[in-house]
Amino acid sequence: MALPLQCFPGNRGGGREGGRGKMAAGSALRGCAMAVPRKPQAAGWGRWISTAAAPRPWRLFGAMCLLRLPRITQPLEKEEEEMAALMGQIEVEKSHYSDHEIRKLEEEELLKKRKESPYDDEAPGRKVIMAQDLEEKWEQKLLKFKAAPRITDADKKNNRMSLNRRLDRNLMFLVKQKIGNQELWLLPQVEWQPGETLRNTAERAMATFLGDHIQAKILGNAPYGIYKYKFPRAIRTEDNVGAKVFFFKAFLQSSDLSQAKLKKDYLWVTKDELGDYLKSEYLKKVNKFLLDL
DSSP: OOOOEEOOOOOOOSHHHHHHHHHHHHHHHHTOEEOOOOOOOOTTHHHHHHSOOOOOSEEEEEEEEEEEOOSSOOOOOHHHHHHHHHHHHHHHHHSOOOHHHHHHHHHHHHHHHHHHOSSOOSOTTOOOOOHHHHHHHHHHHHHHOOOOOSSOHHHHHTOTTOSSSOTTSOEEEEEEEEETTEEEEESOEEEOOTTSOHHHHHHHHHHHHHOTTOOEEEOOSSOSEEEEEEOOTTTOBTTBOEEEEEEEEEEEOOSOOTTSOOOSSEEEEOTTTGGGTSOHHHHHHHHHHOOOO
């Protein structure tokens, strides 16, 4: 089938003008556009683009890594104790006198002058509290003070359901959940629902296992880690391949969990104790974002 040409007009003429006309004609041919018929659009193509997205092959979950921060400092190592003693000695030697020390020196000087003087200028019946008297009073008060034990009753009983244990370490909240036919120890997690962010999902997971009375500070809007796994072949399909778990972090701010709706199967464990409950691959992903100094 012959195709029509649409060309730009060129000059016509002979001689020099004719040569120019030929050149213009060549340029015009290069500017010609062939009217090629369009390929008919496939029926229903536009409707296919506007339809909803295909089903997600991966199920999305939000999990919350809830930490109880240390309540006391960790015991010093031998080298740390030696360094602390050295720094304390240097501070005493190079520091200025405090107000109490200046007062004590002034009183000692005044008592020395009174002993040397034959006159007693102290008013009768006047009670004066000296700096030395204050120090003796403070020493008596210090002797009555008894520090709380670092090892609690929960530590002695190894009660891992109690928050009052391992006071110098971080504690992480674990719950037992049913995944398929298995019951596994995991960070509290729930499945993502349309309309909510992954952070909302992680917050809902925390509220599901602890109730709405819990107070916690959530760190950021982005997840700290992700764990991906495939379902067993028996239940795996093209539209249901596996799950992706997004981990968020939060610091527990509630010291009293008496009003929390805690379930029976929960634990508060340290980082060293996670290996007793979590599976190896899951534990690797958690250790990547869990810092325990």
